Structure formats: structure tokens, C-alpha cells
Amino acid sequence: MARSTQDYLKEVDEVSAHNYHPLPVVLSKGEGCWVWDVEGKKYLDMLSAYSAVNQGHRHPKMIKALKDQADRITLTSRAFHNDQMGPFLAKLCEMTGYRRALPMNTGAEGVETAVKAARRWGYVKKGIGEDKAEIIVCSDNFHGRTVTIVSFSTEPLYRDGFGPMTPGFKVIPFGDADALERAITKNTCAFLVEPIQCEAGVKIPPDGYLKRVREITKRHNILFMADEIQTGLGRTGRMFACDHEGVHPDAMILGKALGGGVYPVSAFVADDDVMDVFVPGNHGSTFGGNPLGAAAGIAALGILIDEKVPERAHEMGTYIMNELAKTGSDSVGEIRGRGLIIGVEIKASVSKARPFCEKLMQEGILAKETHDQVIRICPPLIIDKETADWALARIRKVLSR
Numbered sequence: 001m002a003r004s005t006q007d008y009l010k011e012v013d014e015v016s017a018h019n020y021h022p023l024p025v026v027l028s029k030g031e032g033c034w035v036w037d038v039e040g041k042k043y044l045d046m047l048s049a050y051s052a053v054n055q056g057h058r059h060p061k062m063i064k065a066l067k068d069q070a071d072r073i074t075l076t077s078r079a080f081h082n083d084q085m086g087p088f089l090a091k092l093c094e095m096t097g098y099r100r101a102l103p104m105n106t107g108a109e110g111v112e113t114a115v116k117a118a119r120r121w122g123y124v125k126k127g128i129g130e131d132k133a134e135i136i137v138c139s140d141n142f143h144g145r146t147v148t149i150v151s152f153s154t155e156p157l158y159r160d161g162f163g164p165m166t167p168g169f170k171v172i173p174f175g176d177a178d179a180l181e182r183a184i185t186k187n188t189c190a191f192l193v194e195p196i197q198c199e200a201g202v203k204i205p206p207d208g209y210l211k212r213v214r215e216i217t218k219r220h221n222i223l224f225m226a227d228e229i230q231t232g233l234g235r236t237g238r239m240f241a242c243d244h245e246g247v248h249p250d251a252m253i254l255g256k257a258l259g260g261g262v263y264p265v266s267a268f269v270a271d272d273d274v275m276d277v278f279v280p281g282n283h284g285s286t287f288g289g290n291p292l293g294a295a296a297g298i299a300a301l302g303i304l305i306d307e308k309v310p311e312r313a314h315e316m317g318t319y320i321m322n323e324l325a326k327t328g329s330d331s332v333g334e335i336r337g338r339g340l341i342i343g344v345e346i347k348a349s350v351s352k353a354r355p356f357c358e359k360l361m362q363e364g365i366l367a368k369e370t371h372d373q374v375i376r377i378c379p380p381l382i383i384d385k386e387t388a389d390w391a392l393a394r395i396r397k398v399l400s401r
């Protein structure tokens with residue numbers, strides 16, 4: 001007999017660590033913006049694996065690239081060269097405007113790479129005293145889950161019980177350029193920031209913030225490192241969120257959609273002054289730059305350009321935001337977003353966002369709450385107007401109940 005949703009939920013409850021609280025839906029198929037559960041019910045994906053499936057589920061070019069590469073060679077390690085990594089990194093450098101890229105796998109590894117690069121740059125290039133380097137970060141940041149990264153998180157849930165913490169980080173408020181300038185000391189090597197804080201509930205900094213960050217970091221000779229893992233690769237309606245202010249950081253971290261939803265691929269990108277702090281042996285990853293991931297990366301970047309994905313995200317994001325703003329609902333506080341990263345805040349006096357996400361699921365829309373009060377609306381960037389209208393009708397219905 002076919003197993004039901006309940007069978008799967010019961011099993012996973014028994015054997016999986018409880019480090020997530022997923023909606024009670026068990027997916028077994030995906031295509032484009034849509035996913036299907038084990039009972040055959042169809043849903044619109046409004047989370048896109050936290051922006052890892054910007055290109056849509058199982059984009060034909062992604063699947064072809066993966067299958068073709070799987071038929072040739074999948075893993076070499078970096079002890080040898082492979083014929084996919086160079087072309088992948090060349091394309092990535094061309095698209096980002098940096099001279100060099102260091103491929104890793106998960107976003108957290110990309111951020112760890114940035115932290116290591118910044119510290120070593122501080123010692124080698126800036127002459128900061130041994131073990132004194134400081135990196136400035138923002139409150140409510142999300143950069144991943146390693147011990148070092150949660151060491152500079154301000155969210156107790158991410159940190160509690162995981163100490164001792166890695167020292168060397170200073171936290172300032174997000175969106176406050178003056179606070180950045182005040183926090184800089186002779187030991188500061190870098191400022192690490194998300195151009196939009198997605199996990200914190202789609203927090204958008206004041207206009208001009210990134211420009212001022214660029215100016216301040218340049219004047220004080222510290223690295224400006226943008227974590228574009230979630231905001232980059234089209235999500236905000238430009239290829240990178242920093243493009244909205246015409247800002248070019250000293251380094252960027254990319255991940256998520258870099259693997260086109262089929263493979264974990266991340267990268268740290270920078271120019272020679274930063275990247276040449278790495279020498280053979282002082283950093284690495286067995287899987288980083290592997291041929292399967294690199295082939296996926298080439299296809300993922302190709303789709304973004306060929307299908308004008310950022311432009312589409314801008315167009316559809318503007319449309320969805322405008323339509324949502326017309327929803328006269330007493331439950332809704334602020335609606336904010338840029339491109340197709342949209343947060344709908346549920347008033348704390350009404351309820352948390354979770355019950356709304358559960359109702360959306362019953363209506364055939366999979367969205368996830370973030371930080372209790374915000375429903376995140378983040379479909380794959382290939383969504384068309386017809387699908388958006390289908391979703392808007394259901395979102396309106398749920399919000400107005």
C-alpha cells in the first residue's frame with residue numbers, strides 16, 4: 001500500500017533530529033514553480049528553498065547539465081584540475097566583475113572563506129597585530145550555522161549552548177552607516193553585511209546605505225564584504241542586491257541559486273589584493289569546484305542571463321508588491337520587499353505568521369514564516385503573471401480571513 005503523508009511524518013519525527021519545524025507536507029516532485037506532495041496534491045512554491053531554486057525546480061538546462069556531466073566525471077578533488085571549474089569561475093568572474101573566485105559548496109563555507117580571507121588580509125596587507133583582527137557585522141544578521149558564524153549572530157536560538165564562541169567580531173545595528181564608522185578601529189579588517197536581511201524578516205536598509213558603507217570602508221581601508229547568498233543572482237530584481245546602489249564591494253559571497261537548485265555550489269569572489277592571501281594548503285574543500293557542481297554552476301548562471309531572470313524578478317516583484325498592497329486586511333502590518341523577496345508582516349496583535357502559512361498550504365501555496373511575524377513571498381524567479389494572479393487570489397483570501 002502506498003505510504004500516506006502521515007506515515008512519512010511519523011517516520012521522520014522518529015528518526016530525524018528535530019532541528020527544523022517544517023510544514024506538514026511531504027514533497028515528491030517539482031517542476032518550474034510547482035511542487036507535488038506524495039498524495040499528488042499540487043502547490044505553488046513560494047519559498048524557493050530560501051532562493052536556491054531561483055531558476056525553478058528541475059530547469060531543463062540544469063537537469064541536462066547535471067546528467068551530461070554525471071556521464072563524464074563527477075569528482076576529482078582539487079589535487080588535480082578538471083575541465084569544468086575554469087569555465088565556471090571565468091563565467092562567475094565575468095558576471096560579478098571580480099578577478100578571482102574560490103569555489104566552495106554551502107553558503108556557510110563561503111562565509112567562513114570570507115572570514116578567513118578578511119583576517120589574513122588584515123594581518124598580511126594591513127599589518128594588524130597577531131590574533132587582533134576584528135570583523136564588524138550587523139545585529140539580526142544571518143550568515144549560516146557554523147560555530148564561528150553563530151558566534152557573531154545576535155539570535156539566542158542560533159547560539160545558546162554552542163559556546164565557547166569564536167572571538168573577533170563586533171556587532172553594530174543594521175542600516176546605520178554612522179555606527180559603522182564609529183566601530184572601526186586600527187584592528188578592523190572588514191565589514192560583513194547582507195544588502196537586505198532576508199532571514200531577519202526582509203529588512204531593507206535606508207536608501208544610500210550601501211553607498212555610504214562603500215565610501216566609509218574605502219576611506220578606512222577595511223574590506224566591504226557583501227553576503228549575497230540569498231539576495232544575489234536575480235532575487236531582488238537586479239543580478240546582485242548591491243547593484244541597486246551601483247556599489248561594488250571588495251568581495252562577495254554567493255551560494256544557493258549558484259547551484260540552480262540541483263547541487264550545493266557556493267563561492268567567494270574578490271580581486272587579487274584579497275584573494276592572494278590564499279596560498280596552496282591554507283584553505284580548501286574536497287568537493288569545492290568539483291566538475292558536477294561546476295557544470296551546474298555554468299548552467300545556473302547561463303539561465304539567469306539567457307532568460308533575463310533579474311529583469312523578470314523586477315517586473316513580477318513590482319506587480320506582486322503592488323497587488324498585495326491593495327489587499328485591505330486588518331491582519332497585515334507592513335509589506336516590504338525588493339524584486340521577488342517580499343515580506344508580509346502579520347500584526348503581533350492578531351497572531352503569529354505560522355497559522356497564515358498553514359492556511360496558505362491548504363490553499364495550495366507553500367510559504368514559510370520568518371521570525372514569527374513575517375510571511376516570506378519568494379517564488380522561483382521564472383514565475384509568470386498568470387501564476388502570480390493565481391497565488392494573489394489565494395493570498396488575499398487567507399489574509400482577509
Ligand SMILES: *Cc1c(COP(=O)(O)O)cnc(C)c1O
Binds near residue numbers: 111143198227228255
Ligand atoms: C542561506 C544563507 C547562508 C548559509 O547558506 P547555507 O548554504 O545554508 O550554509 C548564509 N548567508 C545568507 C544570507 C543566507 O541566506
